[in-house]
Amino acid sequence: METGFTLCSRARDRTLEAVREPEVALRTLLELTSVLAGDLSLDEALAAATDAALQLFGGQHASIRILDESGHELLCGARSGAGLEERPLTFRQGQGVVGWVVDTGEPARLDDAQADERFVSFEEQSYTIGSLLVVPLTNLGRVIGALSVTSETRGYFSEDDLVLGHLLANCTIGAIERARLQRLALTDAQTMSWSHAYLKPRLEEELRAGKETGVAVLLMDLDHFKNVNDTWGHAVGDRVLRAFADVVRQTIRRKDLLFRRGGEEFVVVMPGCTLDDAERVAERVRTTLASEPLDGGEGIHVDQRVSIGVALWDGAESASALEARADAAMYDAKRGGRNQISTAPPAGL
Missing domain, CATH: 3.30.450.40 (GAF domain)
Known part of the structure; x- marks a missing residue:
């Protein structure tokens, strides 16, 4: 002993x-x-x-x-x-x-x-x-x-x-x-994610570099987040957003990039990946979030869920078009009942 x-x-x-x-x-x-x-x-x-x-x-x-x-x-x-x-x-x-x-x-x-x-x-x-x-x-x-x-x-x-x-x-x-x-200079101070202003130029940069390796976008929206602010106030809501951003950062790959699009919407840009890679990471974010409440501070723990749209770049479309397809897929997930992932069909379909 x-x-x-x-x-x-x-x-x-x-x-x-x-x-x-x-x-x-x-x-x-x-x-x-x-x-x-x-x-x-x-x-x-x-x-x-x-x-x-x-x-x-x-x-x-x-x-x-x-x-x-x-x-x-x-x-x-x-x-x-x-x-x-x-x-x-x-x-x-x-x-x-x-x-x-x-x-x-x-x-x-x-x-x-x-x-x-x-x-x-x-x-x-x-x-x-x-x-x-x-x-x-x-x-x-x-x-x-x-x-x-x-x-x-x-x-x-x-x-x-x-x-x-x-x-x-x-x-x-x-x-x-x-x-x-x-x-x-390029960061959302509240969540320490990359800012929305930086999303388009950085996504365009990744598309230029990703013709051979693939690029995917995850668009995430916290379900019923307004209820958090209405129930506990914006200070708790801000901490929940920070906690969510931490969960995403620790769940995605090291080379992936997290952006705050605004409000409770976040975007992950995934260079060098396949559609299977993107769907696997998206599901890991969703299940990780569903498995444990987020810390809102002051002893408050919030059960939060997320809807995620997944879109894989077709090799030709613009950054705005790729983001729009991910956005449409996210709204499909919302309409399907929330707390789920929806994958965008190929561009042009």
């Missing part, structure tokens, strides 16, 4: 081994710096950082959360490791260890996460967190988010890991902030 002392000793052995081979950590940081020097989107920069965190520390899960435009909620930007099939968790500033780190600007290293009063557990989480390392992401003196790494083993992280965590954050923050500012 392993005691707490054994667990801590094993964690120290892991740290000492890493210290004996500092070139491994240095090489990982240099590779990350090289990747981040490229022209990456915000999603790509965040994913590169969480992947690097798992390479540096091991552990079971790494994530980055970024403050939304209100400065009150921490949205999941990227995750690597365990639990990727689960709905991402959203924290408010000050909530949980991640919220505490963002609120105070101080790092946190928890040898026994379950025993720490700041730690918040979630029943839907499939893996157990034994220890936790969280460092703030700070730009020009302002905390914009946090990087966290977990392990199922108590006492897994050392003080040296805190130093390494800060180095990782410092290597990452410039690229994240640069990509974040570029994205803000």
